[in-house]
Amino acid sequence: MHGKTVAGSVCLKPGTKMADTSETLKNVVLNDKHVAAGGRMVPFGGYSLPVQYEGIVAEHKWTREHAGLFDVSHMGPSFLELNEKTGDEDADHAAIAALVEPIVCGDIARLKPGQIRYTLLLNQDGGILDDLMIARSPRFAGTLYIVVNAATKEADFAMISGAAGDKAKFTRADDGALLALQGPEAVDVMATIIPEAADLGFMHYGSWEWNGTRLMIARSGYTGEDGFEILVPSAFAGTLWDKLVGDERVRPAGLGARDSLRLEAGLPLYGHDLDETVSPVEADLGFALSKRRREAADFPGASRILAERDNGPSRARVGLFVEGAPAREGAEIADTEGNIIGTVTSGGFSPSLGKAIALAFVPPEFSAPGTKLLAIVRGRSQPAEVTPTPFVPHRYFRKPA
């Protein structure tokens, strides 16, 4: 029996692959907590991380119904702070935004204090180098909080600090722990630790004193549920972990559930659904192209991206329901006559829906919801149908106006 996996691996032969690679893997600050909680540690993004504790389906469902706690310390939190501040908060923000806007497509200048924006690092051809979060500090003028993906961390950090040049100080903050508390009960749990954080709007963050340290808490996540992502210094990470999992509404959840939750939420995963050849328009991330930036056409690859926006891209990311076996990354997609027209970039089993779902790229003429297609799994054609994403509705917190 041999396993193939998308992210993380199932190793059935003791003493083979995993032992060979583990020496070069970095441990996260909370490694001992994961092992003690029964976490099955696997290599991911250069780190040893828990793919599951009690089981992916149980952790997935618990997160949808209560609150799951994920260690995402492999990701890349960082800060960019203007060197020469004027003392005028808005002028300082405009100055720091002007440093990073040339490498992303988002409107960073118009962020309000504490506001977070999902944006994309682009190359000159309009391909996506990474998807990331950029936020305006609610406390410090001319300061951005930036969180990038693990696998692209070093390149992203080099690109951001390069864009800043000698005008801003770049500081990586990936030596602590980054925890994601996700699920409908996350807000009630958060309120027991930092009551003020429970009042954060979706895609906003703040920082608060806790237990002799300072927590940075963002109302954001990667599951489609309400929730928080918390940056905590390493010396305090264990205490925070214990406090959170000590709440009966919270259970630890691994990378496996993180992947199945984000897939149900229709959220792309960099390195799988997104890469340096894929444009924001192809990836159905048009919302990340801010209006001001489109009108100015002042982001990398603007000519291609704006042309695709006007005339349509040559391929489009779609959601698929697949009958039968899951169609996983790399599976080919055919039209109903059997002509190969596309490829699955993420696929698996949806624990919430009890059936196979996938993200795939197909020509735009096959991207309308309801379009019948075929997914080729182990040489067999299985019926598939284009469906709108998210597969499972998002339940983000919307602050009453």
Add this chain to the structure above:
Amino acid sequence: MTIRYTEDHEYVRQDGTTGTVGISDYAQSQLGDIVFVELPNVGASFSKGDEIAVVESVKAASEIYAPVSGTISAVNDALSGSPDLVNSDPMGEGWLIKMSIDDAGELDGLMDEAAYTDHIA
């Protein structure tokens, strides 16, 4: 009846000339929640080591190999509706296929319970 195991964690329970094949309890625990099982057609013949089935967990598709050579005499139809039987009762109701064994001598090359226990230790 004897049970033999492969290094790849399939088991075969011999009952006369019939072998019932599945995956070990260790294997199901390593794979996690089984969500789909693909089984061969009754009547198909396989040589030892051929791929006979695929067991899919949430994250992974794992190929199952014939522990011995033979012809498929039955498949576990219950798994199409309840693939989780492989998790809850891998050695019992979660069996995958039954095959008529071509050469019982091939069983001698597989591990017995004690050897397998050492193998996964």
